[in-house]
Amino acid sequence: MSIVHFATHGQFSSDADETFLLTWDDKITANEFSTLLDSPGRDREPIELLVLSACQTAAGDDRAALGLAGIAVRAGARSTIASLWKVNDAATAELMVGLYERLSVGQVDKAQALQQAQLDVLHTAPTSHPYYWAAFVLVGNWQ
Structure with a gap:
């Protein structure tokens, strides 16, 4: 099973420019995240499980009902585990x-x-x- 796990800080906003996952020295925006998951250069086997171990990664709005988790599923991840609120x-x-x-x-x-x-x-x-x-x-x- 192919698993990708992000353990970082994330933020979802109705403003796409304010939706991101933090990396050690930068941010992955919503558009970059979607492109990364669905990039042509990536092995075409879909990600079986994407884990977004960060705050509020499944909280969304009208743009993306399930936040970053919804973006991930639309980009081709077969399943995503994400959080609805800030986590300990x-x-x-x-x-x-x-x-x-x-x-x-x-x-x-x-x-x-x-x-x-x-x-x-x-x-x-x-x-x-x-x-x-x-x-x-x-x-x-x-x-």
Whole structure:
């Protein structure tokens, strides 16, 4: 399974110029992000899972209903995991470790892996509030 994971700061805005993912020394704009995912020079195998481990990457508006996640799916990513609100770094790291552990075993689909990782964070006392585990959603192909 081809997986691309962005763990960075992101911002979605109704103004396309204000929609971006941060890199170490620059920003990837919404248009660049879409082009990057759908570029002709890239291997034509679609990205099976794109993880946007950043704040509010699935929050959108009339321009893109699912924010950066919607842009990614339209650009050809088969599925995207993204967040609906600002997320806690430590809880997100724990959730992502659980997600990838389950995906690596290969006995569950993407939706089940995300759900089980969220349940793990839910059942951990300091992170049981939905703020810590419920922000991430799967958009696109859930299998």
